[in-house]
Structure formats: structure tokens, C-alpha cells
Amino acid sequence: MKIRGFRIEPGEIAARLVEHASVRDAVVVAQGEGAAGKRLGAYAVTAAEHAGEAQGPELAATLRTHLSTRLPEYMVPSAFVRLVALPPNGKLDRRALPAPEDEAYATGRL
16 A cells, blocks of 8 residues: 555554564554545554553554664554454454544654
């Protein structure tokens, strides 16, 4: 897919997210309308031993920092949402994912 003229591979971004110690599973989707209005959103399932750690803005900042060291800036999602689980059968209805709340957006630029 293309966002703002850049070729984006959501699977590659999700793979880098899963490299973080607190992330067990992840999916990345494009959100918004039209090429100019699209943004990346990341949905992460935290590992059981890290479930009580970073939430909301802390989770967004932590994961944004993690990805910023591994990917170009245009591939770093603008929102990070913590989920309890992804569907077990591997079929994900991306439209059914919850919309990111204000606290899901990492505010700082690196």
C-alpha cells in the first residue's frame, strides 16, 4: 500500500513490533480516507508477563521509540492500541478494530 507517496508493508512493521519484549502479537493497518488522510495504526497484544506495564501514552511512546530505531520515520505508526487478543483463527476483520483514542497517539517526534 502507499501512504503519502511511500510504499508501506504493514507486515514488516508488525514483525518489528513483535521484536519488542512486551509485544506478543501485532497487526498494523492504514486508517483514514484518501491518500493524504491515511495514517498507520498499530494494534499490539502484550505478553502476559508485561500485561500490567505500559498503558496508553506510555505504551505508544515505548513502541514508537522501539520502531524508530528499526524503521524509517514514514513507517512508524502514529497510533498504538493495546488489545487483549487477536482472533485465534488468523482471520482479522480490520474494520472491526477499535478506533484509537487520543491517548494512543505518540506525541513526541524523535
